[in-house]
Amino acid sequence: MKRSFFFLYFLASAFTALAQADTTQHIIAGRTNSPEQQQKPYVILVSADGFRYDYADKYKAKNLLALRQQGVQAQAMLPSFPSKTFPNHYTLVTGLYPAHHGLINNKFYDGKRHEFYTVGDRSKVEDGSWYGGVPLWVLAEQQQMLTASFFWVGSEAPIKGIHPTYYYTYNEAIPLAKRIQTVENWLRLPEEKRPHLITFYMPEVDHAGHNYGPDAPETERAVQLADSAMQLLTSAVARTGLPVNIVFVSDHGMTQVDTEHTLSLPASIDTSKFILSEGDVTVELFAKNKKDIRPIYRQLKKEALGYKVYLKTNTPRRWHYGAKDDCFGRVGDILLIPEWPKIFHSSPRKPVPGHHGYDPDRVKEMGATFYAWGPAFKKHLVLPPFRNVQVYPLITELLGLEYTHKIDGNKKLVKKVL
Missing domain, CATH: 3.40.720.10 (Alkaline Phosphatase, subunit A)
Incomplete structure (x- = not known):
């Protein structure tokens, strides 16, 4: 058989x-x-x-x-x-849209709660207060x-x-x-x-x-x-x-996706100044001090290769995913979005070949x-x-x-x- x-x-x-x-x-x-x-x-x-x-x-x-x-x-x-x-x-x-109902990703950071929601955490999945x-x-x-x-x-x-x-x-x-x-x-x-x-x-x-x-x-x-x-x-x-x-x-x-030439997290990001919500097709940065947003944004724009950098205030309108749409304060101050077929990947394991999350x-x-x-x-x-x-x-x-x-x-x- x-x-x-x-x-x-x-x-x-x-x-x-x-x-x-x-x-x-x-x-x-x-x-x-x-x-x-x-x-x-x-x-x-x-x-x-x-x-x-x-x-x-x-x-x-x-x-x-x-x-x-x-x-x-x-x-x-x-x-x-x-x-x-x-x-x-x-x-x-x-x-x-996700920024309007609150579940903006499979994993995301809530700046008001100061905690992450992840699909594998039953205490979050079964907590009705996360859902709009x-x-x-x-x-x-x-x-x-x-x-x-x-x-x-x-x-x-x-x-x-x-x-x-x-x-x-x-x-x-x-x-x-x-x-x-x-x-x-x-x-x-x-x-x-x-x-x-x-x-x-x-x-x-x-x-x-x-x-x-x-x-x-x-x-x-x-x-x-x-x-x-x-x-x-x-x-x-x-x-x-x-x-x-x-x-x-x-x-x-x-x-x-391209599993041989993946993107690494930019070295210029100071993790003592930013909380990171990392994913394969979105990386979001939450500034602990808002004064740090502009300097790192300009730096990331200069060195970006294989991905695009957005401020929360200048994401494409068709996404409904930016400052004006962020009803729950869960969208990062800065977003790094890879250009298809690139993905971010930080694990020592080879990434799986199939992915989603890109701009439809x-x-x-x-x-x-x-x-x-x-x-x-x-x-x-x-x-x-x-x-x-x-x-x-x-x-x-x-x-x-x-x-x-x-x-x-x-x-x-x-x-x-x-």
Whole structure:
């Protein structure tokens, strides 16, 4: 029997995760759908992490190619800057750019708290005070519509004091087939207990893309795995007979980078004067004394080779990532952004070949995927690229949810696709 990369990967990750992960379903007691909400349709928001805009065509994902023909597809969906996982997953469910909702990167420094948020720190991930905006599940629960989450950024934290009614702590120990069965089980609950919004997340394509690059056979197999999962999920949904709309998205794309000629942190940076938030495609400097900003900025501009230097006050407007947008004080005073295909790398280990995080308006491979089908959607519709802040108002429209708070998205996509 052939041992594929995925068999080995899942075997290893399962043993690791089982030793430390919480694999139980969390259920918030005492909630029910209001009679009005019981009449609403259903939405499953699926994310295949790192599923680049062209992967379905590139790797002939037959199920997704057929499903998108039944509804709406975008030529690409543009992630927000930086095109990283946590910022963009949270943008999808809040309709806000990262600097507006607060999760500006997978790791970032908060100057007011004087501490870092990192994706691997459970105490931060599960602390609702780090998260701005009103996620879709919070909006729904506030209006007495039940929700469920089989993973999504923010779903494990009590944002505004609210969790989804049904949710799991993130782990990769639960088999994909069991996750899909759980979704079907949710949809078979009595009407008053049945979630109308379900979020569902798959990490496999991102893992393969990072470790092997977007053109590798391992990545092709990961795309085929996601494709098979969507066939199983749609079949499970069909068995329920419910009016379910499925929105299939990704958070970002993936690109091959130069692993032989990486960038080092500039020697001119005095770490006694600056707090550094380091990443592969963003390095942010926070000055302990604001008087030190201009001198080091001028020095870095002179010596910059393979990267660009920005003050927080002069970042490109299209990023929505600068002084005027920094609602939480988390964007650095100075930003170092490598020019594709360069990356910053400080580890003695050789970097992985696949990366993301670049400006999606300049690096096409950052483009994400958007497909949607179900009774609410038009059929055989192909859209030009649009920004991912538009997904939030689309899903609120599908579910008949009202909102009065300010978001960055609008109803333009809604008018085109429903």
